[in-house]
Amino acid sequence: MKRTWLYTLLAAMIVSALLLTACGGPQPPATQAPAEEPVEEPAEEPAAESAARKVATFIWTQEFDTLNPYYTNMWFSAITQQLWNAWAWDYDDQNAPHPVLVAEMPSEDNGGISPDGSVITMKLRDDIVWSDGTPITSEDFKFTYEMVVDPNNAVASTYPLDLLVSLETPDERTVVMTFEEPFASWQATLWHGLMPAHIMRPVFEAEGTIDGAAWNLKPTVGCGPFVLTDWESGSYARFVANENYWLGKPKIDEIFMRFVPDDASQVAALKTGEGDLGTFIAYSDIPTLEAEGVNMITVFSGYNEGWYFYLDPEKGHPALQDARVRQALALGFDRFSLNEDLLLGLTEPAATYWDNTPWVDPSIEPWPYDPERAKALLDEAGWIDTNGDGVRDKDGVELVLTYGTTTREIRQDTQAVAQQQLSEIGVKIELFNYASDIFFSSYGEGGPAATGANDMFEYSTVPNFPDGDTSEWLCREIPSDESPDGINWPAYCDEELDALFQLQVTQVDFEERQQTFYQITRKIFEEALWVGLWQDPDIFAIGPRLKNVKLSGATPFFNIQEWDLTE
Amino acid sequence: MTRYVIRRLLQAIPLLLFISMVLFVLMRNIGDPLATMGGRRVTRSSDRERLTRQLGLDKPLYVQYFYWLIGNDWTKMDLDGDGVAETPGRMRGVLRGDFGTSLVNRGKPVLEVIWERLPNTLLLMITSEVVVILCALVVGVYSALRQYSLTDQIVTTISFFGYSLPIFFIALLSIYIFAVNFKRWGLPYLPAVGMFDPQVGKTPSQVILHMVLPVFSLSFIYLAAYSRYIRSTMLEVLSQDYIRTAKSKGLPRRTIIFLHALKNAALPIVTVVGLDLPFLLAGAVVTERIFAWPGMGRLFLDHVSRADTPVVMGILMLISIAVIVFQLITDIMYAWLDPRIRYD
Numbered sequence: 001m002k003r004t005w006l007y008t009l010l011a012a013m014i015v016s017a018l019l020l021t022a023c024g025g026p027q028p029p030a031t032q033a034p035a036e037e038p039v040e041e042p043a044e045e046p047a048a049e050s051a052a053r054k055v056a057t058f059i060w061t062q063e064f065d066t067l068n069p070y071y072t073n074m075w076f077s078a079i080t081q082q083l084w085n086a087w088a089w090d091y092d093d094q095n096a097p098h099p100v101l102v103a104e105m106p107s108e109d110n111g112g113i114s115p116d117g118s119v120i121t122m123k124l125r126d127d128i129v130w131s132d133g134t135p136i137t138s139e140d141f142k143f144t145y146e147m148v149v150d151p152n153n154a155v156a157s158t159y160p161l162d163l164l165v166s167l168e169t170p171d172e173r174t175v176v177m178t179f180e181e182p183f184a185s186w187q188a189t190l191w192h193g194l195m196p197a198h199i200m201r202p203v204f205e206a207e208g209t210i211d212g213a214a215w216n217l218k219p220t221v222g223c224g225p226f227v228l229t230d231w232e233s234g235s236y237a238r239f240v241a242n243e244n245y246w247l248g249k250p251k252i253d254e255i256f257m258r259f260v261p262d263d264a265s266q267v268a269a270l271k272t273g274e275g276d277l278g279t280f281i282a283y284s285d286i287p288t289l290e291a292e293g294v295n296m297i298t299v300f301s302g303y304n305e306g307w308y309f310y311l312d313p314e315k316g317h318p319a320l321q322d323a324r325v326r327q328a329l330a331l332g333f334d335r336f337s338l339n340e341d342l343l344l345g346l347t348e349p350a351a352t353y354w355d356n357t358p359w360v361d362p363s364i365e366p367w368p369y370d371p372e373r374a375k376a377l378l379d380e381a382g383w384i385d386t387n388g389d390g391v392r393d394k395d396g397v398e399l400v401l402t403y404g405t406t407t408r409e410i411r412q413d414t415q416a417v418a419q420q421q422l423s424e425i426g427v428k429i430e431l432f433n434y435a436s437d438i439f440f441s442s443y444g445e446g447g448p449a450a451t452g453a454n455d456m457f458e459y460s461t462v463p464n465f466p467d468g469d470t471s472e473w474l475c476r477e478i479p480s481d482e483s484p485d486g487i488n489w490p491a492y493c494d495e496e497l498d499a500l501f502q503l504q505v506t507q508v509d510f511e512e513r514q515q516t517f518y519q520i521t522r523k524i525f526e527e528a529l530w531v532g533l534w535q536d537p538d539i540f541a542i543g544p545r546l547k548n549v550k551l552s553g554a555t556p557f558f559n560i561q562e563w564d565l566t567e
Numbered sequence: 568m569t570r571y572v573i574r575r576l577l578q579a580i581p582l583l584l585f586i587s588m589v590l591f592v593l594m595r596n597i598g599d600p601l602a603t604m605g606g607r608r609v610t611r612s613s614d615r616e617r618l619t620r621q622l623g624l625d626k627p628l629y630v631q632y633f634y635w636l637i638g639n640d641w642t643k644m645d646l647d648g649d650g651v652a653e654t655p656g657r658m659r660g661v662l663r664g665d666f667g668t669s670l671v672n673r674g675k676p677v678l679e680v681i682w683e684r685l686p687n688t689l690l691l692m693i694t695s696e697v698v699v700i701l702c703a704l705v706v707g708v709y710s711a712l713r714q715y716s717l718t719d720q721i722v723t724t725i726s727f728f729g730y731s732l733p734i735f736f737i738a739l740l741s742i743y744i745f746a747v748n749f750k751r752w753g754l755p756y757l758p759a760v761g762m763f764d765p766q767v768g769k770t771p772s773q774v775i776l777h778m779v780l781p782v783f784s785l786s787f788i789y790l791a792a793y794s795r796y797i798r799s800t801m802l803e804v805l806s807q808d809y810i811r812t813a814k815s816k817g818l819p820r821r822t823i824i825f826l827h828a829l830k831n832a833a834l835p836i837v838t839v840v841g842l843d844l845p846f847l848l849a850g851a852v853v854t855e856r857i858f859a860w861p862g863m864g865r866l867f868l869d870h871v872s873r874a875d876t877p878v879v880m881g882i883l884m885l886i887s888i889a890v891i892v893f894q895l896i897t898d899i900m901y902a903w904l905d906p907r908i909r910y911d
Contacts, residue, residue, distance in 0.1 A: 053766075055765055055766055057765060059760075062605070065671045065672055065673070065873075066672055066673050066674075071674075072606075073603065073604040073605055073606030073608070074604070074605040075606060075607050151621070151646045151648070152646060152654065154618055154621040154622055154673065156604055156610075156614065156618075157610075157611060157614045158614065159611055159613070159614065162613075208654075211674040212674035212675075213674070216674060217672060217674075217675055232683070232861065233672075233683040233684060233861060233866075234687070234860075234866060234869075235761065235859075235861035236765070238765070254765070258760065258761050258765075259861070260760050260761070260859040261859065261865065261869075262856050262857045262859070264739050264742075264857070265739075265742065265759060265856075265857050265858065265859060268739075268743065268746060268759045268760070269759050272747055272750050272759055274758065303607065435598070436602075437602050437603070437872060438598060438599070440602040440609055441598070441599035441602045442599060442601070442602065442609075442610075442615060445599040445602070447599065460607070461607070462608060483612070485612035485613075485615040485619075486612050487611070
């Protein structure tokens with residue numbers, strides 16, 4: 001009897017926890033999109049209507065950190081923005097732009113781009129409205145610009161709005177942006193989302209910042225085909241069809257996003273039908289999912305996996321200063337078999353950093369697997385095994401290279417294969433693996449890639465896809481004690497290449513710019529400054545119930561309002 | 568007893584300060600919150616330089632710690648990088664109940680981040696703990712009373728089988744049997760992930776249904792240790808003279824086992840449970856991850872991987888406080904269970 005209180009306490013704790021988790025949570029919402037005013041829900045939804053309700057479940061292996069487009073770098077948050085927010089224009093499955101918030105794409109012909117390319121004028125559609133019915137006007141663009149560049153707001157990136165000299169709004173439907181110099185990369189980088197001035201301005205005026213605005217984490221007013229109704233940390237986010245969406249009401253009533261961090265659990269959920277869409281699927285899981293009737297769609301979003309070499313003339317390995325050695329490494333590694341065996345033939349070796357964009361010189365073909373030619377190049381460069389230990393050497397320096405990457409399984413497998421194959425041409429490879437947040441740390445934080453702790457590194461990155469601009473190869477981006485945040489981690493500076501990169505970003509004429517990129521891609525390829533391993537597509541698993549699905553590399557869910565759900 | 572409790576609580580203050588200092592230094596050295604900021608690309612250098620300043624990460628470590636502890640609303644910050652500190656700080660500091668805001672869920676107060684997950688974790692972990700203790704009592708007492716019997720051998724084998732399996736294996740195996748294959752075979756099946764079915768809504772019955780597999784996995788793993796512990800302490804107590812005396816007095820077997828033996832065997836069990844309780848708050852990292860249960864374990868893992876110092880510090884300080892409090896409660900329980908123990 002004395003312990004009755006203990007049992008009572010335990011029972012009370014369980015019941016309290018159950019009540020806290022269950023009773024506080026939402027029931028499935030009504031089909032009506034929420035507005036600022038509370039939506040009147042029917043007291044009891046008719047059973048037939050409830051049964052007909054189309055709810056698609058997406059499995060996300062990472063939960064978004066925030067939903068404000070300007071406060072996040074996360075891919076999962078960026079692709080979710082296609083549901084509830086809108087880019088000024090998005091990209092279709094051929095990565096061609098089409099207008100969403102603007103009436104037509106700005107061009108020289110329609111006066112949207114000034115002849116020198118430094119002024120871009122956007123004409124907004126007449127029918128665009130926030131989900132609460134408030135019209136979207138040029139004021140929302142101006143407000144978004146002001147918030148992004150305001151130092152009181154710790155946004156993830158101010159680029160490219162920080163390049164603007166001015167943003168003017170002569171009327172409700174016109175936005176005029178003036179850059180200091182022609183800005184060729186505008187189409188791929190401008191207006192990835194919008195903030196509602198009528199909701200956020202009062203927050204900024206009251207608090208002096210929008211860092212803590214409730215809208216950032218619960219933007220129940222949006223401008224996409226769906227509207228967020230609730231987001232429970234670690235569990236789910238729910239989006240319902242936006243009745244006010246100007247490109248047509250979605251056919252699906254609700255998107256339920258479930259956060260499932262474990263890959264195997266994601267696969268299980270897709271198999272049981274608890275998920276209708278998943279992404280970041282491991283290559284090894286693809287056959288079993290296909291056997292269960294799940295469709296796999298691969299889309300290229302500009303990422304290419306490759307080797308970077310640490311080329312600092314003083315601190316880098318002497319062998320890697322010689323282009324012939326780098327070429328030999330490319331020739332001595334069978335990337336074709338790797339793609340066939342480890343990546344199940346779903347992708348292919350990348351030739352350049354810009355594969356799957358229009359910026360690559362079409363005459364470039366990936367380095368073939370040719371160990372004999374690799375050996376000949378090493379001999380020619382003077383790297384010969386003089387002491388008979390199986391490893392080439394020159395001037396007393398052994399050709400032993402350290403190779404660092406993250407702990408991702410496919411990267412570790414690649415390391416192992418490369419180590420074995422490169423040993424056959426007399427190059428000894430020592431392997432290093434790092435947790436990704438450490439691997440990608442800056443020079444100032446002592447990151448191994450940024451400080452050149454290893455001779456070669458493997459990872460995948462992307463230019464401003466589908467644009468080709470990147471600052472990764474600029475001389476000014478070489479990190480140092482004075483400039484610890486630089487991102488030119490190979491520490492490679494070539495004046496000719498640097499000038500080409502500076503030139504292309506100012507070339508508004510597509511064909512002229514393409515020719516500049518052809519020179520860039522050819523130089524980087526021929527000198528093997530970067531060696532592509534594989535084109536790194538985004539893999540989506542689409543359950544059998546989802547229909548009309550098209551995916552784009554740049555804006556995956558560009559036609560989500562047309563998707564349908566069948567039993 | 569009151570003086571003892573007060574003394575222990577006062578001793579906890581410098582201990583917590585020391586713990587917070589060590590943890591803060593460790594946290595600020597295990598990762599770079601601005602490396603990719605959860606993205607697939609390295610943060611642009613100009614953004615990185617700006618964010619380092621805006622988030623106060625450019626300050627020396629000891630300054631960052633003091634701001635975390637006592638706040639920075641008494642001083643001004645240079646947010647625009649012009650070298651002039653003109654914007655008042657916004658942190659009030661832990662000592663004034665402000666654990667700061669998350670670097671990941673930008674602007675969200677740490678306590679709010681933790682509070683959203685705590686009930687889910689308590690629900691899962693307390694249920695599992697209760698299931699484990701109840702099953703362990705049944706198995707442990709039964710095995711002790713029938714030592715070396717066939718049932719004892721079978722139960723021991725099964726419990727050791729569970730103990731030696733990694734939890735991710737049990738968890739995934741249970742998903743593949745009870746969710747994937749049961750559905751394939753046309754049998755009633757259990758949900759694989761999450762807390763509820765979106766078509767039905769978050770009702771208590773849905774939450775209970777979704778708890779079955781994670782609770783089963785957690786219980787299966789921990790049952791062995793607890794039941795072996797109970798078995799061995801019961802065996803020790805059953806060989807004591809006072810049990811023989813009770814038997815010779817002709818007391819009913821049930822009274823001897825549950826009143827005389829189990830109560831005295833409970834002291835070491837209370838120690839184990841008491842030490843385990845604070846860690847229930849930390850959740851179960853692997854189980855929560857596999858079953859997509861939105862608990863503290865996943866929260867910790869997600870935020871550690873992005874070096875979110877404020878949230879991780881909040882979780883670790885919460886657990887540190889819980890360890891101290893539960894150890895004190897365990898000590899008090901000793902005195903209640905064993906009248907020979909006195910603290911005054």
